[in-house]
Amino acid sequence: MSLSGRFGGSVPEVVGGWVLTVAGLVLAGPGLVHGCGRVLAVGRPGPLRLLAGRTLQQEAGLIGRPVGVLCAVAAGLYGAWRLHAAAHGHRGADSFGPLTDLGVVLVLMCAFTTVLNAALEARSARRSTTAALLRLGASARLLRGAAVLRGAALLLLLAPVAWGVGQLTTMPFTHS
DSSP states (O other): OOOTTTTTTOHHHHHHHHHHHHHHHHHHHHHHHHHHHHHHHSSSOOHHHHHHHHHHHHHHHHHHHHHHHHHHHHHHHHHHHHHHHHHTTSSSOOOOOHHHHHHHHHHHHHHHHHHHHHHHHHHHHTHHHHHHHHHTTOOHHHHHHHHHHHHHHHHHHHHHHHHHHHHHHHHHHHOO
């Protein structure tokens, strides 16, 4: 992708900054997931919020890095789209080409599969806890609701983070 020479002589510095940004998102992933769980469980939560929040806090170490990778991939794709739009002088989302589109789909599928694998591993790890909750009288509906709430809370937290990182990493090239 050509940016009409706007990189100047600082290509290694820019790429290095992007690499550090990705590493930062991956390393911050567990903290973001844990913080999301804390926010869910703050105040006087009901059983649904408490269960969802505590589960996120407990599983932050297991699912945090894959979620950070997914966040970095989303930020990178958004940043690439912004740079492409800036280089072509419009805000539209024209296709990059069939091979690039295929590469984007492949990278997204790998990131989603990694998160899904971590979520299944976490589910397997909490199988005994789930069985104990069911024996104590928790409904299956409550457990499903907590899973949906965890997913929604992570999406509400990480979508703005990915958007912000994508905005900030492309800002020098999209604003004159």
